[in-house]
Amino acid sequence: MKIALFATCIVDAMYPRVAQATVQILERLGHKVVFPAGQACCGQMHLNSGYFREALPVVENHVRAFEAGFDSGDYDVAVAPSGSCVASVKHQHAMVARWALERGEKRADPTLEARAEAVGERTYELSQLLTDVLGVTDAAAQLGSYLPGTITYHPSCHGMRLLRLGDRPLSLLRTVEALDVVALPEADQCCGFGGTFSIKNADVSSAMLADKVANICGTGAGACAGGDVSCLMHIGGGLSREGRTTTAGTPVRTVHLAEVLASTHENPLRFDGELALAGGAR
Amino acid sequence: MSARDEILARVREALAPAEVGSPAAEVGSGGAEVGPGYRTASGLDEDALVELLVDRLLDYRARVEVVTSDGLAEAIRTRLEGKRFVAPDGLPTSWLHPSLAEGRVTDSREAPVDVVRLDELDAVVTSSAVSIAETGTIVLDGSPDQGRRAISLVPDHHVCVVPVQTIVGIVPEGFARLDPTRPLTLISGPSATSDIELERVEGVHGPRTLDVIIAR
Amino acid sequence: MSTVNLGLPRFPSGGPPRGFGNISATEPFPKAAHRELGNAQLRANLGHATHTIRDKRLRVVSELPDWEALREAGSAIKTEAMTRLPELLTQFEEQFTARGGTVHWARDAAEANRIVEELIRATGETEVVKVKSMATQEIGLNEYLDERGIAAFETDLAELIVQLGHDKPSHILVPAIHKNRTEIRDIFLEEMPDVDPELTDEPRRLAMAARAHLRKKFLSAKVAISGANFGIAETGTLGVVESEGNGRMCLTLPETLITVMGIEKVLPRAQDLEVFMQLLPRSSTGERMNPYTSLWTGATPGDGPQNVHVVLLDNGRTRALADQHGRSALHCIRCSACMNVCPVYERTGGHAYGSTYPGPIGAILSPLLTGVEAEENSSLPYASSLCGACFDACPVKINIPEILVYLRGEDVSGGTTGRRRRSLPSQMDLALGAASWALSSGDRLGLLEKGLPVARALAGRDEKISRLPGLGAGWTQSRDVPAPPSESFRNWWRKREKEAEKGTHE
Incomplete structure (x- = not known):
């Protein structure tokens, strides 16, 4: 399976090791990981703080960054190592698109709601993907x-x-x-x-x-x-x-x-001191 | 404009015209075709109903006894012997043993017992209209064998007879048997409060002892 | 957040008027919360009480195999009641009147208070007994009557504790939840004239003291005031759900009964009670059924009060109703499950919310009743981490987190005018405006991430940041920030891809 990684902004900038670990897991299972380069953030912080107008370009960017690969068959599903970001993609993106349209916002785009829903439907949280789609039980x-x-x-x-x-x-x-x-x-x-x-x-x-x-x-x-x-x-x-x-x-x-x-026998995660996974993905 | 007309006008203004009176009824409890989605019958037989009701009443710390209809008068007698008590005028005379005649005060809508007098009495005995086993709820509806609401409230000890045929399994079955325009009192155990640290304490303003006799 | 829809204003007039009374915060929530958090006794009392009730609720809810179906039904009936409100209110009025009751209508708190006062005056009495009622708390009835020489005695144990302690309710079900047994005993010793000086803090002894204190009042009262949990349109029936029997005393013994009920409490059918009488007790006190529920329809000859009134109260309810995104807050049946599970309420208590309605439901209901643009309530929608425990617990499935977010949006963007309320942008406005720019493009975020090594160097040798300026100071008040990584994932990935490409070319 081809899987798009949505790293999320905070992992990308502050916890790259979490995205690296996600890549490792998926590659170990034999899947191909793709990182859509246009991605940045789900906009959850703006949305939950009431900044709908400021969230709109963030949401637009996310939808744009991910939809092309779904359409072209570059990947089948997207995954993020974050429950709240996935919840935002699934539940809030279409909402803010609707909001913009109904409110007559300058940036309003009549196609955005359906596109956001299409991306949301194929986006999974990591444990969800591993369990429900990739069949990991052990x-x-x-x-x-x-x-x-x-x-x-x-x-x-x-x-x-x-x-x-x-x-x-x-x-x-x-x-x-x-x-x-x-x-x-x-x-x-x-x-x-x-x-x-x-x-x-x-x-x-x-x-x-x-x-x-x-x-x-x-x-x-x-x-x-x-x-x-x-x-x-x-x-x-x-x-x-x-x-x-x-x-x-x-x-x-x-x-x-x-x-x-x-974490593996060869390359175990250590609780004490430096937590980073040495070596990165292979 | 009167307050009434103004509030009704506000309500109409608040609801977009298309929304007013939209027939959402089908999804409500009265859903005719689809059914309400929740349980409307328990399917329990008489033994199971009695067992469940007893369990729930004991959980509320009510006193409970199950007797045959032959033993009802005796069960009431043991509870009220030597006490001054009020009984509604429609209570079946066969329920009260002759030895209780001296302590009995009779109440009716036409000849109500004064509230101060009620407060001086030891107990009250009534029948009941419906009982819901799953929640341990006994309903009084003001019928002549249950009397005015005040009599089952003021005395500190309520002896309540539950005829077995009035027991149902769950709440919807209970309401189906009741006439909502009668004065209804739903009683689930003796009065209680959870107002101090959310801990339940039985016995506040209502009767502190609820004594249930299930007659089958 | 699936239903949020912010159309153009439907009210050229500005919509139905706002409500007044005890439905406003008196200071910003963070400030009030800061003070309440400093009270260790309060936190201990609340922690104990909320955990007790949570466990009880979970136990009795998990007993019912059809709990979710009941919640669905409760939600559907309330939605139906709201859309049919004009018809249901007039039907209720007809039925209540036909059975010997009198219906009054009150546009706001002041009008309701005036009506109740006039009804009491007509009886010649100067004392009334009261059943716990949120509506009369909301309109400030006790204070209003007191100023006019009418003494209103609260008879619910917790309301009595609050009244004797010259305190304010902090919870809608257990108004004295912030007091523990010892504090309650001290109030009784101080304020109850005939109390046994040997009174202990055992809850049973305290309840008995309340019984003795109120007994004479009940037996001699001529006028009672109540709220109502339900009003049945089909039959004109009113219902009060209670535990102690003080409700039965008030609803049965006096000659005159005056009930104040919000217009949103009307239900279409008597049959609907089969749903709400399962949802409410289990959600509120965590019992299979509350000890007593009274249902009355007008006046019953020879049984109970013969002079029966109901005051139908608007006080901002039509304003909330006009807000199609917030409207479902009116579905609330005042069970208090949301506050019992709320981690914010558990720590601040109800006083921090200012309004009669605290906790998650209060954080949406209060601003909806006063209008979302009312400055005094603008901090309430932020009094939540959006954890969602309230939505899960709500017996009528009010999506409280969704409405909180909607109200934040109204606060930030200035409501239906689409104009910001504040003329000067706040620090948060500036920060999130800049973040919007940075986070709406992978390239821009990638560019900013080039600064990570510098930020990492600033964190110093202990690899953490313990003090940030401005908004960040709120964060570093109790948390360190880890040193940023030396490169972003994006950067690492790009290099890895390049190497992989090289590998395939070699």
Whole structure:
């Protein structure tokens, strides 16, 4: 299968290792990965903050960047290592196209709604693609996933409630060789990120974060995995600020599901110190 | 313009003309052809209904006893012997043992017992119109064997008879048997509150003891 | 967000007028939240209470195999009721009147208060007992009557706690949720004249103290005031759902009963109760059924109040109704499930929202009732991380996150005028404007990413940024920013592709 990678802006600029890990996983399964060069961002931050007008060019760009490859057969599906970005592509893009039209915006494009829907329908979140489309049921056997250590998992809200990912990510984690997955108390509670909420209501966001950090550290896990880099940056930023460490004295980290699945015997992800996957994709 | 006319005009203005009166009824509870989508019958037999109702009432910390209709008068007698109690005038006379005559005060719409007097009584005994097993709910509808709403409210101990044929399985079956224009009281256990730290405490202003006798 | 649609204004006149009363924030939410977050006791009380009720709700909801079908039905009935509102209201009026009741209409809070006052005056009484009612909280009835020499006694335990404590409700179901048992005992010891000085903080003892305190009031009251959970158009029936029996006392013993009900509470058919009487108790107190529900239709000769009134209240409801994107907020049945599951409410409590309606539903309902352009409520739609727990819990499936986002859009773009409210752009406007430019082209983003090594160098040797200026200061208040990578994924990919190409050519 030919798969377009939507890296998402934050992974592209801040966490390239997450996109690299995604590429590794998909290539290990024998699929061809394409990176549509025009891509930038899904526009979720603008949309959720009420900046519909400013979101419009971002959404237009995303649709333009991905639709051509679908039409030409360069790829069959698109995947992003982010539940919230996929939720935005699937649920919000057509909406903002409609908004622009009905509001008589200068940039309004009568074709955008249908085009956005077409792209949204073929866009998957990583655990969704792996489980539902690519048939991964055993990460160790099918991906060679190996990671010695203890990990917990935070299900980000948009993946959980807008995409209904259910136990897909956890099922994948549980089949990683040598990995001990421990349950996170109050897992379904929001971490407090919420995009610009983290800035506009910084006090409430910080209070939510403090509880999430306490719950993570209470598990004794060396890292907290997740499927949304933005939430992980927020949680990781809190762990770092509080200087949280494991009983062994190493910092408690956040790590993306893709990084865990990409970890192998030959090239294991390390929880302590540098988290980057040496070597990159092959 | 009167407030009435103005508010109605606002409502009409608020709803785009095309939307007013759109027949969304089919998707509502009255959906004739499609059906409502939720359960409308439980399919439970009498034994199962009684068992479920008893379980739910006990969960609310009501007292419950199941008796045969022959044993009903005796069951009521053991609860009310030596007590002053009110009974509605339509309560079947066969339910009240002659030994209870002394403590009985009779109430009716025509000759209502004063509320202060009701407050001095120990108990009330009534029948009931419908009971819903799944939710442990007993409904009084003001029929002559259930009386005015005040009598089942003010005394602290409510002895309530549930004739077995009035038990249904689930909420829609219950409402189907009721006339909404009668004064209805749905009772699910003794009065309770969850206002202190969301913890349920039984017994506030309504009767603190709910004593249910299921007669089959 | 699938239904958001912002057409041109349909109201040349500016639409139905806004509501007034206790439906506005008194200060911006972040400021109020900051203060409330500082109260450790409050947070402990709220955390305990919301977690208790969440678990109870989950347990009884998961018992019903048809819960989702019931939610669908509840949502459909409410949608139908809204679209048929003119017809249903007049039908309700006809039926209620035919069965011996009197219907009054109130355009806003002030008119409703005036009507209630006149009805009380006509009885010659100066004391009334009250059943907990959101509508009368909304219009500020108690304060209004108090100023005019009429004492209104709240009889719901939590409302009593709030009233005795000279406090404000912070939750729509459990108005004293912010108080724990010890605080409640202290209020009772201080404010109840005949209370046992040995009163402990055991909930049962506290409930008994309330029983004793209110008993005489109930038995002597001539006038009662209530709200209503439902009004049935088909029959003119009103319903109150309660637990303690204070509702039954008020609805049964007095001679005069005055009910204040929002016009959106009307349901088409009596049969609809079979849906809402399953949805409401399980969603609100987490019980299979609440202890008591009273249904009455006008006056019943010889049983209960003979002088029966209902005041149908608009107070901004038609304004909310006119907003086709926010309209479904009027479907709310006041169960409080959304606030019980809300991570923001759990930490700030209800007072931070200012309005009678706190939590997620309040964050949309309050601005819709006052009009979204009302400055005082403009911070409420942002009081959410959009986690979506409220939507999942809502028994009538109000898509609260979607309406929050819609209202943010109205705030940013100045509502239906399409003009921004603020004359000067805010820091957020500037930041997101610039981000829009950068993020609407792969080339532009790629160009900016060339600066990553510089940013990485700025982070220094500990590879984190702990203090940012401007908007970023909100972020670094509690979180570090990791050092950026030395190159973007885009850059890495380009190099990899080039190498691969070289490989195939060699």
